[in-house]
Amino acid sequence: MRVIVADDVMLTREGIVRLLREAAIDVVAQAGDANELLRYVGLTHPDAAIIDIRMPPTHTDEGLVAAHQIRSEYPSVSVLVLSQYVEPSYALRLLEEHPERVGYLLKERVYDVASLVDALRRVTDGETVVDPTIVSRLVGRSRRDDPLSPLTAREREVLELIAEGLSNNAIAKRLYVTERTVEAHSKQIFQKLGLQTSPDSHRRVLAVLTYLRAPAVAKPNDVR
């Protein structure tokens, strides 16, 4: 697998590169900012780009913007955005336009080489990856009339894994059940929450995340 790493902090960037090389992943280029990153992606057409969300000049969301650009200009290149923020809105922004072949991981996850390589493999396979911390924060949020209360404990577990971007097959392996069982759970969940089932797994991720995030925020035109 050929990968580009973009992070303006050299310490972190080289750490990631070292880890990837030990895991026998081919790092074809390293970038210190978004412009460099886009240039190397154009030159090398890698399988994936690992992008830090904070990059010069403003150190806010440059990585996110670059990720969008890569996904629209080079559809074959997957992106994995690394973030120090447990910020569902960033994750949603990333998924909204191109829900496939993208991932949003918390930065500390990177040093668990197994998680990193797993996430890379999943995005390059066309899946979506959302950091479990973000999902559990959304699911665990205090609600006055909890719409998740009709769900059984098992269904909640499945819901979280769906939100993390796992396919039915992967969920089945994780929970040691058959894929058919997962499909049944998933159908139940979508029915109980009043969501449209979608065969497309990354559309499914987006639908669940938006649902979990949505009730707390008024619609943009709901201004009193």
Added chain:
Amino acid sequence: MRPLAPLLPLAYAAVAALVVSAARGSQLEGPTTYAGISTTAFAVDLAAGLALLVAASAAIRVPTTAAAGRLAVAAGVVWFAQDWEGWSGGPTLVRALGAAAVPLLIVSPALLVANAVRSQWLRMAVGTGTAAIIFTAIVRALVRDPLLDPYCWRDCVSRSLVVHAEPSLVRALDRVWLGTTAALGIVGLFGGCEAVIRGRAAFRRLRAPILVPAALACGATAGYAVALLRRPLEQPRSAEYSALFFTRASAFAAVGAGLLLVVTRGQRQRAAVSRLTEQLGEVPNALAHAFGDPSVQVAYWLSASGRFVDDEGRNIDVPAPTTERAVTPIIRSGKPVAVVMHDASLTGSLDRELGSAARLAIENEQLRAEVRAQIDSLRRSRMRITERGDAERRRLERDLHDGAQQRLLALSFDLRLARTAAENDGDERLVKTLSTAIGEAQTALEELRELAHGIYPAVLTEAGLATALTTLADTAPLPVELTVTHERFDAPVEAALYVVVREATDDAVLRGATWTSVSVAGRVTLKVEDDGVQRSRPLIHVADRIGALGGATEFGPRSLRAEVPCA
């Protein structure tokens, strides 16, 4: 002398009226005055002179119109001189003085025009012409014997002031007088009309009531002089001369009426200006109204900080005076309290019209403006302090992410490498220790992230209040219902509202609430409610944050409502 001065024109007017009547009654062999040609002419003759003298007596009392009043006295005196000269049977000296004064008819209207129009050449022309006419009139009186004057009609049988009769010199002098009068009259007519037409509104309003009739009187007198040059034998009953008489008389009467109008308007102005004391806070409006100049602006001087402010306490630039805009300082007790910026045509009158009551009002207003300016500067400094605080927190948050967090990440990476090495060496104890260390580093990272987010949520700047509040609700220990506009506001407003919601939520938790509801509506009203026990005192920090933006906060027992003026 001073208190009697205004009465003199009236006394003269009374005497003159009697003389006109007497002169009219004595005309047995054809008219010797215009008053004698008809009752109408008598009434018009009397009205013109009386109007001038009555208006003059009122105008002399007021400093702003005293100069015009004195010219009106002169005009009235000279006007009646014509009747005195023609008073057959009247005292010889009076008739002789009247005859001597008649050539001065043009002087008063021309000077009225010249004084009202601030034009150097006009003044010089009128001054020169006046001097020439006065000189001519004196010499003429000394060399003219009416008995030898072929064109005499008012005083043919009277004795005069003649010292040495020179009939041919008199003819020459008459031409000089009449020529100069015609020239002055035309200059006065056009100079006056031009000034009125081209002047600005405030100038017109102020000067036109005198300027227009005075210019017309100049024109009429010029016409009279031209007629006399062409037909030296004056025949009062002829169509030409009687028409000229009525024109002249109406114009002079109008000068009197115009002067009277200006005087009474001045009284109203003074009354309005002195009412300023009752209209605190409306000094500029009251001045604009009183002087008929809507462009009046007042700037109050703050001596402590050495600057000018308007009535709201905002800084104001006082421009240098120009030919169109004048700047009049208002002095009270020897100290400047304000300047009034106004149309230049008001110059002079304004400072004089402002009585002590008006000055007191302006000083009061200045004190109010000073207080407002101080409040304004305090509010600005409070805003700067909070903004500075926010910027500082923002910087701290970035430093934590870019510094400490990166180091912890590197540390945890190294620990993992070491653990892998230990696993390969089969050193179980070391693996265990390193695993604990990795866990510690992980916890430290999480705590650091929460700390940084608590110091300043980066998402607030980047994605706005709605998103930041949603994240706040995600982590809140109780359900937070949000109804938040997605509109973006200025950074200080968003930061303040975020802090207020956080404080209010923490407060709700402390008061044992099971939910809280937050709404932020456009331009920009924040409401927070909950179901906790009643609040015992307002949240000072919340009130401070909102107050720093010039907003207001209301606290209910379980609610708070904040409004922020949004630029």
